[in-house]
Structures are given as structure tokens and as C-alpha cells.
Amino acid sequence: MNVPHAPARPKYSAIVVVRSRGGLSLRFRRRALLVCAVLAVLGAALMVFSLGMGAYELGPADVVRTLFGDGPPGADFVVNELRMPRVLDGLLAGFAMGMSGAVFQSLSRNPLGSPDIIGFGSGASAGALVAIIVLEAGTVQTAVGAVAGGLATAFAVYLLAWQRGVHGYRLVLIGIGASAVLSSLTSYLFVRADIGKAAEAATWMIGSLNGRGWGDVRVAALGIVVLVPVVLGLGRRLSMLEMGDEAAAALGVAPERSRVWLLAAGTGLTAMAVAAAGPIPFVALAAPQLARRLTRSAGPNMLPAAWMGAVLVTAADWTAQRISGSAILPVGVVTGVAGGLYLAWLLLLERRSGRL
Numbered sequence: 436m437n438v439p440h441a442p443a444r445p446k447y448s449a450i451v452v453v454r455s456r457g458g459l460s461l462r463f464r465r466r467a468l469l470v471c472a473v474l475a476v477l478g479a480a481l482m483v484f485s486l487g488m489g490a491y492e493l494g495p496a497d498v499v500r501t502l503f504g505d506g507p508p509g510a511d512f513v514v515n516e517l518r519m520p521r522v523l524d525g526l527l528a529g530f531a532m533g534m535s536g537a538v539f540q541s542l543s544r545n546p547l548g549s550p551d552i553i554g555f556g557s558g559a560s561a562g563a564l565v566a567i568i569v570l571e572a573g574t575v576q577t578a579v580g581a582v583a584g585g586l587a588t589a590f591a592v593y594l595l596a597w598q599r600g601v602h603g604y605r606l607v608l609i610g611i612g613a614s615a616v617l618s619s620l621t622s623y624l625f626v627r628a629d630i631g632k633a634a635e636a637a638t639w640m641i642g643s644l645n646g647r648g649w650g651d652v653r654v655a656a657l658g659i660v661v662l663v664p665v666v667l668g669l670g671r672r673l674s675m676l677e678m679g680d681e682a683a684a685a686l687g688v689a690p691e692r693s694r695v696w697l698l699a700a701g702t703g704l705t706a707m708a709v710a711a712a713g714p715i716p717f718v719a720l721a722a723p724q725l726a727r728r729l730t731r732s733a734g735p736n737m738l739p740a741a742w743m744g745a746v747l748v749t750a751a752d753w754t755a756q757r758i759s760g761s762a763i764l765p766v767g768v769v770t771g772v773a774g775g776l777y778l779a780w781l782l783l784l785e786r787r788s789g790r791l
Contacts, residue, residue, distance in 0.1 A: 467730045467739050474742035478526060481749040485522045486514050488756050524647040525748045525766065527655035528712035529722075531704040533744020534666060534737050536719030537726070538701035541673050541735040542694060543606050546781055549720035550585075550705040553610025557617040558588025559706040560640065560714045564621055567636055568628040574650040578710035585706035588613055589698050642715035642767025644752055651711045658707025665700045666737060673697055673735050715751075715767050717774020718744050724781070 486502075487493035491513050493501070501510040536549045543553070550556040562584020566577045592613050596606045621640065625633050672693040675683040683690050705719065725747075726739035751769040758764060 464730065464732050467732055467736065470726065470729045470739045471742050474739065474746050478742065478746045478749055481746065481753055482522050482526065485749065485753045485756070486518050488753065489513070489518065520649050520652050521644045521647045521752070522749065524651045524655055524711055525644050525752050526745045527652065527659060528708040528715065529718055529745040529748030530741045531655060531658055531662075531708035531744070532715065532718045532748070533722035533726070534663065534741035535701045535704040535708070536721075536744065537723040537735045537737045537740035538666060538673065538697055538704075539719070540723050541677055542697055542701075544677060545607050546724055547720070548607050548610075549717075549723075550701065551714065551716055551719055552614070553607055554592055554613035554617060555585050555589050555610070555702050556705050556709060556714050556719070557614040557621075559585035559702075559709040561617045561620050561624075562587070562706070563710055564624050564636055564640070567639065568624050568632050571632075574648075574654060574710075578654045578707060581710035582703060582706040585702045585709070586699065588617065589702040593695070593698060639713045641765040642713040642770065643765035644712055645763060645765065647712070654707055655711035658704055658711075662700050662703045662707070663741075666697070666704070669693065669697055669700065670735060670737060673737075677734065712748070713765075713767065715748060716771045717777065718747050718770055720781075721774055721777050722747055 483495050483498050487495060487498045491509070493507070493510060493514070497506055497510060498514060500506045501514045504511070506514065532550075539550050539553065539555070540546055540548045542548065547553075550559075559581040563577050563581040565584070566580030570576060570580075592606065592610050595613075596609045598605070625636065628636065672683070672688045675686050675688045676690060676693060676697075683693070708715075722744035723736060723740040726736045726743040727733075729743075730736055730739050747770065748766060751773070752766040755764040755766050755769045758769075
């Protein structure tokens with residue numbers, strides 16, 4: 436007698452958000468959800484250690500008690516006013532960079548297709564530098580300049596890469612060229628600036644969390660609150676686009692319109708992160724790849740990549756403070772060294788696979 440097999444357990448856990456017309460279903464693998472939870476806990480632990488680091492050093496238990504309003508004398512001001520903006524700014528900027536990297540790598544179907552490689556981050560940096568050096572702008576104006584520069588660069592790269600559609604490698608190559616042009620523009624801005632503004636901009640261009648305040652935190656938080664729901668809402672279209680334009684169109688997805696919306700949202704996330712923390716290099720490149728290796732899942736892996744980016748920036752800032760013994764060393768120095776080694780390894784893998 437044949438006994439029917441029990442139904443297989445579903446591979447996905449689903450979170451359903453109901454709209455007024457129809458419904459929107461976001462589906463995640465259980466392993467991806469577990470990775471997100473582990474990375475969130477790791478990010479929180481790194482925050483606690485970072486908040487306790489400095490001339491007035493606190494243990495993790497004292498930091499936690501301070502956060503709940505029962506810390507040692509004087510700890511509340513040090514933790515919540517002096518150190519918290521820096522740590523939160525790094526966490527939020529890393530979250531945005533990781534998610535934007537996942538969007539661009541998925542759109543280009545290329546592990547090198549991150550915003551700091553294909554020029555969108557350089558465009559945001561150039562726009563912010565114009566605001567800082569030429570207009571002597573504050574935090575809000577710098578954020579506006581970064582968004583305008585990033586979107587203008589994305590629009591230009593998209594038009595130049597267009598040839599009956601946008602091919603991933605064409606987007607990457609043209610983006611690299613745009614990044615070189617924008618680097619020349621930023622060098623010109625440095626030459627024309629007075630010594631004080633040039634020094635301030637040079638520190639900012641490395642990617643630094645030094646001196647960050649609540650205004651910078653609000654800029655990063657605004658980008659996440661506004662754009663992350665948009666990116667997640669377009670997640671299904673992004674997964675369809677990974678299969679190719681013809682397959683996506685057959686499944687009811689408009690390829691070019693979806694690509695434009697995703698480019699705009701991803702560029703906005705990059706620009707807001709750059710405005711809040713400077714162009715921290717290689718986070719958007721490495722975070723999606725590391726997240727994919729942890730989840731062992733195909734697809735954009737946007738939330739795991741976002742949490743991985745948050746952990747990378749927070750860990751790099753903690754490392755920078757440990758190396759220097761102070762908060763002076765920019766976090767971009769640490770991510771630049773580590774990211775350069777990672778990029779060399781990634782290029783070697785691409786060459787061995789015959790894709791480069």
C-alpha cells in the first residue's frame with residue numbers, strides 16, 4: 436500500500452502587506468531572515484562597544500545601563516549626546532549603502548556594479564562638495580546637493596548606456612568613465628577652494644564619522660524611511676529583471692520603467708548616505724556579496740545586504756578608533772584598505788570564471 440508523502444514544508448516565510456487594491460507580498464527565505472536577525476544583534480553589540488570607547492571609557496554593562504537611564508555619573512551626556520550621533524550615523528549610512536549596493540549589483544547583474552564603482556556615489560560626492568565648497572552650505576543643503584549630483588549622474592550614465600536597453604557591463608564601463616570625470620571635477624574644486632574649506636572637504640571625502648551630529652543622523656534616517664519601502668516594494672520586479680528583460684516582460688514587469696525607478700531609489704539611498712557620512716568606500720561593493728554568501732540565496736538579498744552594510748561601517752569605525760586610540764582616524768581609511776583587498780580578490784574570481 437502506497438502512503439502519500441507529507442507535503443513539503445515551504446522554503447519561504449512570507450510577510451504580507453495588504454493594500455487598498457490588491458495585495459503586496461514580500462517573501463524571504465528563512466535563512467535570510469535568520470541572517471538579518473544575527474546581523475542586527477551583531478550591529479547592536481558593536482554599537483554598545485563603540486559607545487563605551489573613548490577617553491571616558493565605559494564597559495558594555497555601564498553603556499546598557501546608561502541607555503536605560505541608570506548609568507554612572509556623567510555617562511548620560513557622554514553616551515547619548517557625544518557618541519550616539521556618530522554611532523547611529525554610521526549604522527544608518529551603512530544600512531543605506533548596503534541596500535543600494537544590492538540594487539545596483541542586481542540591476543547590472545555584475546558584482547562590480549556598486550554605486551561607488553559605477554560613478555553614482557562619485558556624482559553624489561561631487562554635488563555635496565559643490566554645496567560645501569562653493570555654496571558654503573549646511574547639512575540640509577549638502578544633502579540636497581548630494582541627491583541632485585547623484586541623480587544627475589545616474590541619468591547621464593543611463594542615457595549613455597542605453598542601446599535598445601541597458602546591458603550590465605555597458606552600465607559598469609560607462610559608470611567607471613563617469614567616475615573618472617567626476618574625480619577630476621572634485622580635484623578642480625579642491626584647487627579652487629581656500630585652505631580651510633579644502634581641508635574640511637578632504638576629510639569628508641575620505642568618509643568620516645568624526646564630528647557627526649544629530650542633523651546628519653536625521654539625513655540618513657530620512658533617506659531610509661522614505662526610500663527603503665520603495666526599494667522593498669520594487670523587490671519583486673528586481674528579481675524578475677535578474678532573469679533578463681524578455682523573461683521579466685513575459686511575467687508582466689515593464690523592464691525599463693522598473694529599472695528607472697530602481698535606479699532613482701538606489702541613487703537616492705546612496706546620496707543620502709554620502710551626505711550623512713561622506714563617501715565611505717567599498718561598503719556598497721562588499722556588503723551584498725558577503726550577504727549572499729551568508730544567505731546562500733540567489734536574488735538581490737536587499738535586507739541582508741543592508742544589515743551587512745550597517746555592520747561593516749560600525750565595525751570599521753570601531754576598528755579605526757582602536758587603531759588610532761582616538762576618534763580622529765576616518766572610517767573610510769579602514770574600509771578602503773579592506774575593500775581594496777576584497778576588490779582584488781573579486782576581480783581575480785571574475786577573471787578565472789571567464790567573465791572579465
